[in-house]
Amino acid sequence: MLTKRIIPCLDVMDGRTVKGVNFVNLRDAGDAVELGNLYAEQGADELVFLDITATVEKRKTLVELVRRVAAEINIPFTVGGGIISIEDVSVCLNAGADKISINTAAIDSPDLVDRLALEFGSQCVVVAVDTKQYGEKDKVHIHGGRTPTEINTLEWVKEVENRGAGEILLTSMDHDGTKNGFANKLTSKVSSMLSIPVIASGGAGNMHHFVDAFDSGKADAALAASIFHFREIDIPDLKNYIASYGIPMRI
Amino acid sequence: MKTVIVKYNAGNVISVTNALHRLGVEPEITDDPEKLASADKVIFPGVGEASTAMHYLRQRGLDKVLTDLNNPFLGICLGLQLMCRHSEENNTPCLGIFDLDVKKFPPKDKVPHMGWNKLDMIEHPLFKGTPEHTFFYYVHSYYAETGPDTIASSEYILPFSAALHKNNFYAIQAHPEKSGKDGQIVLQNFLKL
Numbered sequence: 001m002l003t004k005r006i007i008p009c010l011d012v013m014d015g016r017t018v019k020g021v022n023f024v025n026l027r028d029a030g031d032a033v034e035l036g037n038l039y040a041e042q043g044a045d046e047l048v049f050l051d052i053t054a055t056v057e058k059r060k061t062l063v064e065l066v067r068r069v070a071a072e073i074n075i076p077f078t079v080g081g082g083i084i085s086i087e088d089v090s091v092c093l094n095a096g097a098d099k100i101s102i103n104t105a106a107i108d109s110p111d112l113v114d115r116l117a118l119e120f121g122s123q124c125v126v127v128a129v130d131t132k133q134y135g136e137k138d139k140v141h142i143h144g145g146r147t148p149t150e151i152n153t154l155e156w157v158k159e160v161e162n163r164g165a166g167e168i169l170l171t172s173m174d175h176d177g178t179k180n181g182f183a184n185k186l187t188s189k190v191s192s193m194l195s196i197p198v199i200a201s202g203g204a205g206n207m208h209h210f211v212d213a214f215d216s217g218k219a220d221a222a223l224a225a226s227i228f229h230f231r232e233i234d235i236p237d238l239k240n241y242i243a244s245y246g247i248p249m250r251i
Numbered sequence: 252m253k254t255v256i257v258k259y260n261a262g263n264v265i266s267v268t269n270a271l272h273r274l275g276v277e278p279e280i281t282d283d284p285e286k287l288a289s290a291d292k293v294i295f296p297g298v299g300e301a302s303t304a305m306h307y308l309r310q311r312g313l314d315k316v317l318t319d320l321n322n323p324f325l326g327i328c329l330g331l332q333l334m335c336r337h338s339e340e341n342n343t344p345c346l347g348i349f350d351l352d353v354k355k356f357p358p359k360d361k362v363p364h365m366g367w368n369k370l371d372m373i374e375h376p377l378f379k380g381t382p383e384h385t386f387f388y389y390v391h392s393y394y395a396e397t398g399p400d401t402i403a404s405s406e407y408i409l410p411f412s413a414a415l416h417k418n419n420f421y422a423i424q425a426h427p428e429k430s431g432k433d434g435q436i437v438l439q440n441f442l443k444l
Binding site for chain 1 (some may be wrong): 265270272273358362364365386428429
């Protein structure tokens with residue numbers, strides 16, 4: 001039976017991990033590759049490295065990071081953060097990334113999703129969607145969540161699936177940083193309407209939140225950052241806890 | 252010991268090379284028939300589409316070269332599928348090493364089958380030292396049926412061949428190079444054959 005995945009996310013700046021609460025107030029949590037390796041050994045199913053370096057040297061530092069991760073870590077990993085072109089993707093995949101995630105670039109030019117799927121295969125194209133609720137509607141945000149758009153989240157995820165996305169990384173901005181649990185209602189809607197996997201992200205505060213993300217949220221994977229970085233939850237404990245609810249876990 | 256990786260248009264060479272490096276092995280990536288035949292081990296990784304890959308292999312006569320090899324040969328992911336008789340993916344005749352058909356998963360669940368799934372294996376040198384219930388990382392939309400050459404199976408929507416063995420030919424549908432410690436054990440076991 002296919003297991004549900006636990007994915008630690010490492011926000012990286014110049015090769016070191018940082019984590020913001022609601023995308024600001026960054027704190028340093030160590031060397032990205034070392035931390036990634038620790039998570040892999042503890043039983044993380046995949047890793048996401050989100051590069052938030054914002055300098056002209058960005059591409060170089062990103063590729064260097066991907067190379068180091070690929071050389072040392074023996075589980076799949078996704079790299080994202082400022083990937084805007086086919087060339088960026090090609091460079092990351094050639095350096096050893098298993099998947100890349102795009103966010104703002106997909107909104108700016110949706111056909112980038114089609115081109116990436118065609119060129120590299122859907123399996124490596126993750127579309128990250130930052131979403132915020134406005135009354136009954138959910139709208140996509142871009143630029144690391146800073147800029148709202150008028151795009152309806154449910155319509156957008158369906159569109160990128162049709163364009164060839166292989167996976168959706170769904171981050172609820174209403175839940176991110178709150179530690180009050182994942183956005184299970186929205187995640188469940190998205191997961192049920194798509195035939196590609198959905199990663200729930202934003203809001204993990206305790207172990208039971210993950211059970212809820214898989215049960216009521218119907219997520220295929222759940223992603224979290226600070227609760228792992230600051231050792232609030234240990235991955236082996238978490239996986240045993242989730243498995244005790246009858247949810248398939250790799251243990 | 253000389254380990255080579257088959258050079259063609261569908262190899263995910265970087266991940267496999269990195270995994271071999273972690274085992275202290277420096278592979279050569281080649282499509283030279285002599286080098287392939289004289290190597291101690293041949294690895295045939297694959298990510299991509301079956302008909303394009305087979306077309307490339309046929310054009311260069313590599314289909315014949317690969318099926319004639321006598322040294323231990325390991326196909327990974329698409330590599331396993333290309334070693335079967337036929338793939339439903341664009342109705343592609345394949346290498347025919349394993350007398351099995353490759354089919355698309357019926358859309359009863361999310362496809363591709365992506366993530367970690369359990370392997371049920373028979374006692375086999377390729378899996379020596381792995382726990383009884385090991386998990387491997389999969390990414391695929393097509394699967395090989397099970398048959399007499401099946402040495403491990405997994406289940407997603409239906410049971411399928413997770414690993415195959417016949418004579419000098421070994422194949423695994425999952426990605427051992429991305430499957431943590433147990434994946435590394437399988438690669439190590441292959442290198443020791």
